[in-house]
Amino acid sequence: MHSFYQRNPGAFLYVSGFFCVPATQSLEIFYHQSFAHPKKSSIFADMKQEIIDKINRLASQDEPFLFVINYQGDKAFIRQLSDINPEECLFDFEGRGNSSDEMKNNSEKIAEISEKIAEEEISKEEISEISWQIAPPLYEDYERSFGIVKNNIMAGNSYLTNLTCKVPVSCNLSLEDIFHRAKGKYKLLLRRKRNLNPFVCFSPETFVRIKNGRIYSYPMKGTLDASLPDAEKQLMEDRKEAAEHATIVDLIRNDLSRVAENVRVDKYRYIDVLHTNKGDILQTSSEISGRLPEDYRNHLGEILDAQLPAGSITGAPKDKTMQIIHEAEGYDRGFYTGIMGIYDQGELNSAVMIRFIEEETSPSKTEKGKNSEVSRELYFKAGGGITSKSDCRKEYEEVIQKIYLPI
Numbered sequence: 208m209h210s211f212y213q214r215n216p217g218a219f220l221y222v223s224g225f226f227c228v229p230a231t232q233s234l235e236i237f238y239h240q241s242f243a244h245p246k247k248s249s250i251f252a253d254m255k256q257e258i259i260d261k262i263n264r265l266a267s268q269d270e271p272f273l274f275v276i277n278y279q280g281d282k283a284f285i286r287q288l289s290d291i292n293p294e295e296c297l298f299d300f301e302g303r304g305n306s307s308d309e310m311k312n313n314s315e316k317i318a319e320i321s322e323k324i325a326e327e328e329i330s331k332e333e334i335s336e337i338s339w340q341i342a343p344p345l346y347e348d349y350e351r352s353f354g355i356v357k358n359n360i361m362a363g364n365s366y367l368t369n370l371t372c373k374v375p376v377s378c379n380l381s382l383e384d385i386f387h388r389a390k391g392k393y394k395l396l397l398r399r400k401r402n403l404n405p406f407v408c409f410s411p412e413t414f415v416r417i418k419n420g421r422i423y424s425y426p427m428k429g430t431l432d433a434s435l436p437d438a439e440k441q442l443m444e445d446r447k448e449a450a451e452h453a454t455i456v457d458l459i460r461n462d463l464s465r466v467a468e469n470v471r472v473d474k475y476r477y478i479d480v481l482h483t484n485k486g487d488i489l490q491t492s493s494e495i496s497g498r499l500p501e502d503y504r505n506h507l508g509e510i511l512d513a514q515l516p517a518g519s520i521t522g523a524p525k526d527k528t529m530q531i532i533h534e535a536e537g538y539d540r541g542f543y544t545g546i547m548g549i550y551d552q553g554e555l556n557s558a559v560m561i562r563f564i565e566e567e568t569s570p571s572k573t574e575k576g577k578n579s580e581v582s583r584e585l586y587f588k589a590g591g592g593i594t595s596k597s598d599c600r601k602e603y604e605e606v607i608q609k610i611y612l613p614i
Contacts, residue, residue: 254280259508266507271551297396338379355535368522371590393558406565417555433487447596458518467497483611520544543588
């Protein structure tokens with residue numbers, strides 16, 4: 208690995224969870240020596256070298272490609288764009304993908320594949336009403352996980368921890384129907400493969416972009432129901448949300464400084480509106496950027512590895528927080544909260560895989576105990592950031608609010 212990508216950025220820049228940064232003021236930065244010389248947790252090993260090598264090779268050869276990497280960084284789906292088979296993967300990243308109407312009209316092969324798939328699934332035209340039900344986790348179960356996180360925060364082991372849940376849902380749409388109907392900046396459908404459950408993701412959150420030699424990150428932290436009175440004012444003045452966002456901004460700035468120079472916060476805490484089947488949600492984001500070295504194409508794998516796992520879905524400091532997450536959540540995130548993206552001609556556009564529905568299958572038992580039909584269950588994975596100021600009931604309700612279809 209090139210020495211530039213191994214260097215340590217020095218002390219971690221941290222904005223205290225007890226400190227509220229007004230949206231109109233510049234960040235106050237506190238150096239926290241416990242974050243110096245960060246190492247990845249044993250819970251999260253470095254991205255597999257074979258994944259890094261493949262990304263480096265494709266980028267250095269200027270081969271346009273799609274990459275999907277799981278939370279642990281040990282599994283990946285990487286294909287040159289020209290080699291992607293719609294039977295195994297559909298994607299649409301801000302209008303670029305292999306599922307547009309134009310592509311379907313111009314490609315007989317894709318049309319035939321779509322027709323074949325449609326024979327086994329409910330067509331969009333046949334569904335007049337969408338049935339959507341969730342089975343929220345028991346509050347007592349969430350409270351137990353929340354307690355593990357909060358106790359660690361109060362002990363000083365973490366300042367922000369992203370706690371997530373795996374929630375059963377039922378819907379009369381197939382995963383492909385959801386993919387085509389959902390509105391989202393980044394959409395992906397990955398069909399069943401060996402040792403991989405199929406899933407659909409409709410993420411609003413950009414991970415990193417690379418353009419004109421600069422790398423950009425857009426962490427999202429802080430949500431609120433847009434229908435509440437003075438919702439925008441409430442969100443911007445919420446001390447807990449402001450502290451959570453400030454922490455993530457400095458965590459991401461630290462991550463970018465591992466691979467880039469002149470790292471800066473270009474925009475701080477601006478509001479986006481997310482449209483869902485349950486109403487609009489307000490979400491705050493920031494923009495951070497830095498200048499990459501000239502040979503970044505030869506080291507794209509290391510650049511991505513240095514940013515993983517994404518700070519917005521782990522917390523600060525990453526090392527200890529990953530251990531806390533492992534203890535508190537009690538399930539395997541899989542590809543949820545991993546990353547997906549496209550690289551083409553020196554530019555990269557990627558997303559954090561949130562807003563995520565996974566399909567699990569298991570054989571059903573007959574009365575005589577024999578396996579019969581295959582049972583299919585859908586699970587929506589969602590979560591939120593916990594700080595010292597978090598209230599368990601409010602965090603629980605925020606998780607439920609995030610379980611939606613953006614249709």
